[in-house]
Amino acid sequence: MKDASRRLKKSLHRKKVACAVRPENVDYNKIVLAVDSFINIHTMSNKDFLEKIFVGAFKLIPEAEKGSFYELIDDRYVPIVSSGYDLEVLQKLVFNREDAFADYECSDSARIEAYEKYIDERDDTRFSEEMINILRELGTYSKYTSLYAPIQVEGVNVGLICFDCFTKTGFTKTSKKILKFYAQIISNFYTQKLLYEKEKKMYHDVVAALVSAIEVKDKYTEGHAQRVREYSCDIAKELQLSNSKINDISTAALLHDIGKIGISTEILNKPGKLTKDEYDIIKLHPIYTKTILEKISGFSSIANFAYNHHENYNGTGYPRGLKYDEIPFESQIIQVADAYDAMTSERAYRKALSTHQALKIISEETGKQFNPKIAKAAIKVFSKLTSS
Ligand SMILES: [Fe+2]
Ligand SMILES: [Fe+2]
Numbered sequence: 001m002k003d004a005s006r007r008l009k010k011s012l013h014r015k016k017v018a019c020a021v022r023p024e025n026v027d028y029n030k031i032v033l034a035v036d037s038f039i040n041i042h043t044m045s046n047k048d049f050l051e052k053i054f055v056g057a058f059k060l061i062p063e064a065e066k067g068s069f070y071e072l073i074d075d076r077y078v079p080i081v082s083s084g085y086d087l088e089v090l091q092k093l094v095f096n097r098e099d100a101f102a103d104y105e106c107s108d109s110a111r112i113e114a115y116e117k118y119i120d121e122r123d124d125t126r127f128s129e130e131m132i133n134i135l136r137e138l139g140t141y142s143k144y145t146s147l148y149a150p151i152q153v154e155g156v157n158v159g160l161i162c163f164d165c166f167t168k169t170g171f172t173k174t175s176k177k178i179l180k181f182y183a184q185i186i187s188n189f190y191t192q193k194l195l196y197e198k199e200k201k202m203y204h205d206v207v208a209a210l211v212s213a214i215e216v217k218d219k220y221t222e223g224h225a226q227r228v229r230e231y232s233c234d235i236a237k238e239l240q241l242s243n244s245k246i247n248d249i250s251t252a253a254l255l256h257d258i259g260k261i262g263i264s265t266e267i268l269n270k271p272g273k274l275t276k277d278e279y280d281i282i283k284l285h286p287i288y289t290k291t292i293l294e295k296i297s298g299f300s301s302i303a304n305f306a307y308n309h310h311e312n313y314n315g316t317g318y319p320r321g322l323k324y325d326e327i328p329f330e331s332q333i334i335q336v337a338d339a340y341d342a343m344t345s346e347r348a349y350r351k352a353l354s355t356h357q358a359l360k361i362i363s364e365e366t367g368k369q370f371n372p373k374i375a376k377a378a379i380k381v382f383s384k385l386t387s388s
Contacts, residue, residue, distance in 0.1 A: 046193065047080070049189065050069065050080065050081055050186070050189075051081050053182060053185060053186060053189075054067070054069050054081045054083070054161070055083065056182070057161070057163075057178060057179060057182040058083045058163065060175075060178045061147070061163055061171065061175040061178055061179060062175070063147075063163075063165045063169060063170070063171045063172065063175055064083075064147070064163035064164065064165060064171075064175070065084055065164060065165055065166055065167075066082070066083060066084030066085050066139075066163070066164045066166075067082065067083045067084060067085075067161070067162060067163040067164065068081070068082040068083075068085055068090055068161075068162055068164075069081040069082070069159065069160070069161050069162075070095070070159055070160040070161075070162075071151075071158070071159045072097070072157070072158045072159060075096065075097060076094050076095065076096055076097075077094065077095040077096075077097070077159075077160060078091070078094055079091055079093060079094075084164075085138055086138075089134065089137055089138060090138065092130075092134050093131065093134055093135075093138075097157075110150060112149060112150060112151075112152055112180065112183050112184050112187055113149065113180055113183075114147055114148070114149045114171075114175075114176040114177070114178075114179035114180040114183065115147070115148055115149065116145060116146070116147050116148075116170060116171055116176065117145070117146050117148070118144075118145045118168075118170070119140070119142060119143070119144055119145070119146060120142060120143060121141075121142040121143075122135065122141055122142060139166065140164060143166075144164050144165065144166045145164070145165045145166075145168070145169075145170045145171065146162050146163070146164050146165075147162065147163045147164075147165070147171045147175060147176065147179055148160060148161065148162040148163070148179075149161050149179050149180060149182075149183035150183065151183060151186050151187050151190060152187050152190075153187065153190050153191050153194055154191070158190055159186065159190065161179070161182070161183055161186065163175075163179065206296075207251060207254055207255065210255055210258050210292075211225045211226075211254055211255065211258075213258070213261060214257055214258050214260050214261055217260065217261060217265060217268060218257075218260050218265075218268045218269065219269055220268070220269070220345070220347065221257060221260070224257070224341055224342075224345065225253070225254050225255070225256070225257065226254070227337075227341045228253045228254075228256065228334065228337045228338050228341050229250050229253040229254045231253075231336075231337035231340060231341065231378075231381065231382075232249050232250065232252075232253040232333050232334050232337040233246055233249060233250050233253070234381045235333050235336065235337060235374060235377050235378050235381050236249050236330075236333055238377040238378075238380055238381050239333070239373070239374070239377050245330065248301055248302055248305065248330065249305065249330050249333055249334065251302050252301075252302045252303075252305035252306040252309075252330060252331075252334060253306075253334045253337060253338075255289065255293060255302070255306055256286075256289060256306040256309045256334055256338065257285060257289065258288075258289050258292055258293065258306070259284070259285035259286060259287065259288025259289030259290070259291070259292060260282075260285045260288070261288065261292070262284070262285065262288035263281060263282060263284070263285055263288075264281075267281055267282060268282075271349070272349055273349050283310070283318045283319060284319070286306070286307050286308070286309060286310050286318070286319055287307070287319055289303070289306045289307055289309075290303050290304070290306070290307035293306055293307075301330075304328060304331075305328055305330040305331050305334065306331075306334070307331070308320075308322065308327050308328055308331035308335075309331050309334045309335050309338055310335065311323075311326075311327045311331060311332075311335065312335075312368070312369045312370075313327070313332065313367065313368065313369060313370055313371045313372075314367070314368050314369065316368075316369070317335075317369075327371075329371075329374075332370070332371045332374050333374055333378075335370070336362065336370050336371075336374050336375060336378045337378070339362070339369070339370075340358055340362065340378065340382060343357070343358040343361060344358050355382060355385065358382070359379055359382055359383065362375055362378060362379060362382075363375070363379060
């Protein structure tokens with residue numbers, strides 16, 4: 001046992017010594033450049049990220065004199081970033097799926113790898129005269145070496161990164177490794193982007209399905225959710241709320257009445273005025289809204305904003321009779337928007353109020369039913385609607 005421990009200590013000591021010795025041939029400038037290309041990338045837009053990564057790779061590959069990056073957009077490869085080339089001239093080169101890799105040995109089944117190819121001359125039959133002229137203008141018609149790598153999502157090419165060298169030296173093994181590494185990073189970026197877009201679409205589809213579920217059940221609410229969403233977002237913008245708050249308000253406003261699914265169709269679609277008991281049942285819908293939305297992961301704030309859309313500023317609302325700051329500010333925005341749409345929509349038992357009449361009520365109820373700050377912004381927003 002003691003021997004084993006001594007052997008382990010000795011081996012650890014050897015490793016420490018080995019780590020302490022810096023290899024002579026490490027190019028620290030390159031490491032700094034590589035690290036620099038990844039700083040702050042999480043805060044950037046897609047375009048800025050691609051530009052930064054592309055420039056990072058370009059700087060690290062000394063043989064590269066010019067370079068370009070193509071993205072597959074609507075089945076066509078479009079140049080979006082370049083170095084050394086005039087991007088305006090380059091953008092005239094839009095390839096379809098087959099032509100983009102015509103000069104390269106790189107199919108969808110090829111691995112993410114850096115490939116090198118010396119292009120001695122082009123096969124003129126493959127390109128139009130216009131394309132040949134553009135290639136000549138760019139200097140990439142013949143006699144240059146291209147180091148290229150496909151950008152892939154789930155094994156399918158979605159982009160192409162190429163670095164070009166116009167002397168006959170070609171690219172070193174290290175440059176190939178660097179390009180392969182960067183192509184993998186960019187491929188990961190596109191994979192994440194696709195996943196995010198899929199999730200976003202699914203999210204919108206689920207919200208739209210929930211909205212249509214309530215509209216099928218309650219004939220009076222057709223278009224109501226959409227209008228309340230628009231009004232709420234306009235008021236939130238007028239109040240200069242952040243984009244993320246506006247997004248949450250938008251979703252909560254769309255779904256604020258979803259709890260009406262739990263109310264009987266007879267009561268919801270009753271042509272005349274409701275009895276007190278029926279009205280008490282209707283008043284349960286914010287609670288049902290909360291119960292439904294809380295079940296969706298990541299929706300706890302949205303559920304809370306929607307839950308409180310019938311609370312009044314002075315505490316006379318329902319279901320809890322909250323007042324002032326006890327009511328989420330977001331809910332108070334939806335409440336004014338909801339009230340305005342209800343007043344200006346026709347019901348079986350009453351005609352729609354004009355915008356002027358609705359604005360008069362909002363202003364009379366300022367400080368009572370409605371938060372004064374929000375009511376002021378809402379009056380501004382709704383007044384613009386009448387004048388437009
Ligand atoms: Fe409601
Ligand atoms: Fe409503």
